[in-house]
Every structure is written in structure tokens, then in C-alpha cells.
Amino acid sequence: MKSRLFSVVMCSICILLTGCQKSKENSKNSGQASSSLDLFAMDTYMNLKVFCDDMDTAKKALQDGETRIHELESLFSVTDPDSDVSRINQNAGNFTEIHPDTEIILETARRIHTESNGALSVSIYPVLKEWGFTTGNYQIPDSEILRDLLDSVDDTQILVQEHQVSIPDQMQIDFGALAKGYTGDQLISLFREYGAESALINLGGNVQALGTKPDGNPWNVAVVNPFEPEQNMCLLQIADKAVITSGNYERYFTGEDGQKYWHIIDPADGFPADNGLVSVTVIGENGLLCDALSTALFIMGTEQAAAYWQTLQNSVSDMDMILVTEDRKILVTETLLESGNFQNLSHFPVEVISYDKTD
Secondary structure (H helix, E strand, O other): OOHHHHHHHHHHHHHHHHHHHHHHHHHHHHOOEEEEEEEEEOOEEEEEEEEEOOHHHHHHHHHHHHHHHHHHHHHHOOOOOOOHHHHHHHOOOOEEEOOHHHHHHHHHHHHHHHHOOOOOOHHHHHHHHHHOOOOOOOOOOOHHHHHHHHOOOOHHHOEEEOOEEEOOOOOOOOOOOOHHHHHHHHHHHHHHHOOOOEEEEEEOOEEEEEOOOOOOOOEEEEEEEOOEEEEEEEEEEEOOOEEEEEEOOOOEEEOOOOOEEEOOEOOOOOOEOOOOEEEEEEEEOOHHHHHHHHHHHHHHOHHHHHHHHHHHOOOOOOOEEEEEEOOOOEEEEHHHHHHOOEEEOOOOOEEEEOOOOOO
16 A cells, blocks of 8 residues: 555544454453554554453564564565565576565465466566656656566566576566565464464555454454545455455556556556456455455456456355446455345445356
């Protein structure tokens, strides 16, 4: 997420914080202590809240959580010359030794790249730079320059072996579509090590929950209306889940031609993905997978996204999604609707994405 989205993110968090306050009161009765932390890292505002047996443990969990965030940022930052990502880019054409965290992200990125027919691509970074989405100096790229840059966009050419990685000359990578999802997973794992059974993490809009609220009720998470981001579109109830959204309202500019251009780039042509979707929310236990898929499914478009979810039901049965189309329809997976954990707060019609068990 970006700083321009802070007010939007906080609008969504209002419901979460209301729930947190109630949990804090109930936690006193159950003997649990809560502590929260606000910080800025990975170019976004974050909030961590954890419930432990005592206040000292809760505070120590948050301190170690903050340390872990900065550790991962130092590995994944594309602007830090000493990060794994920067060293890989600087050493293109040769093998570079990498941290196990970096290797996990690369392996996941390559798998989703293949499964999504190239929709997710960590090697799209030079194209994003040319559009100005990494610098704020927005422009519509020259078509010839764009074609040249797209020649180096191919994640299948990334080689990972024995904690080393090599990318071709001219290629550059970036983990913007995966880093926060992986960070959320790491924080949940860390809090569990401290004995926490209840926690809520907001990494600039990427929300991830450990367990339920201390009173046993699920966490309430709002998804914003992509057409009016100051309003909430729907409400989700979650436990032990991540909720991650990608949308065309997050970071965009209006060109001299009067058209809107957003930061989710389709590797097929180097232009903002324009396949009929304006927002994709993925809900599941694995934050890294949810983060990767929210981008990939947005680029794939409605029909391909629905078909991909269908294939996932054989291996990742806990994965759900909410697709919002440009003609203002909400498409929700049937497993989410059947769970009773989805509430439509908008006037948009809701349609069901069904799972055909015969496929």
C-alpha cells in the first residue's frame, strides 16, 4: 500500500479497532493482556495487536515482531543496495547467495507465475519503473521502449538452486506483490511462539488474524468499495485467515489522454490489466499465497480467475475470493457465502462462483 491510501486503509480498520476494544475488555476477564504497535515500514503504515498471558510477554512479542519486519524489509527492499533483491539485480547473469526467506518467496512466485500463465511476474519491475509507479514520476511509456522491456519479463528464466539465484542480464525483480503477505505469515508464526492465541495484523491493508478475538468471536474485516474507497463494500468475519485485496483504485494516475492508468501491470502487454475487474480480494490461511493471488487473479480477469479458483479446491480448500467487476457486480465464491462470514454492505448485486466437483 501507499501513503495516499492511508485514509482509505484507516477507514477499513475502524471496524477492526472497534472489535479490538471489546476484545481488550474481555481479555481482562480471561487473564489475557493485549498490546498494540503502530509503525511505518515497507513503505506503508502498519498496526500489530497481540494478546498474551501477560503484558510483558505481549510487548516482547511486538518488539520481536517489529524487528522481524525490518529484517525482511532489509532483504526484500528494491531500493536498499545491500538487500537480497538489489544484489540479485546488480549481479544479473551470475548466481547470488540469498537468505532462505528470499528463496521461499522466489519459489512461490515462480510456481504462481507458471500456474497463472504468467499473470504474476516479479520480473515486471522495469516496466513498473518506466510507468513511474515506483518513483511517482508518472508517464505513458513509449511503445518501443515498452516492447524492449517486456523481452526481459519472464519468471521462468529465474534459476534458484542451493540458496542461490540467477537472473538473466537486463532482468530486474521486485517482491512488491508478495512481501507483505509473507511478512504476515512470519508475524503470525512468531506470535504463536510466544503462546499467543489471538492477534490481528494490518500491514497497510493486508489483514491477517491469529485465531479469534479473545472472547471467541471472529474478527471483523471490512473490504473497501473500489468505486468509492472512503466507503466499505462488505464485511468479513475471519479467524486464522488473511484478507488481501488488489484494486485499480490503490495507485493510479490520469494521463494526458484523460484515461486512468493503474499500477497492476499485465505482463502480456506491459499496460495496466484491463480485464473487467476493479478489485480482487483473496481470503485464506496462507498470507503469501493470498498476496500473490490477489495480483495474479486481477490480471487474469473474471473467467480465468474463477477457473483458477476451481482448480485450487483440490489442493487449497480454504481459499476464497471476492471479485468486483467494472459493471459493479460482486462475485463471491460459494464456500464463503455458505460459511455465513460475508455481509454485503453495498447496493451491488452479488453473484456466486460455484465449485463444480465434476471438473
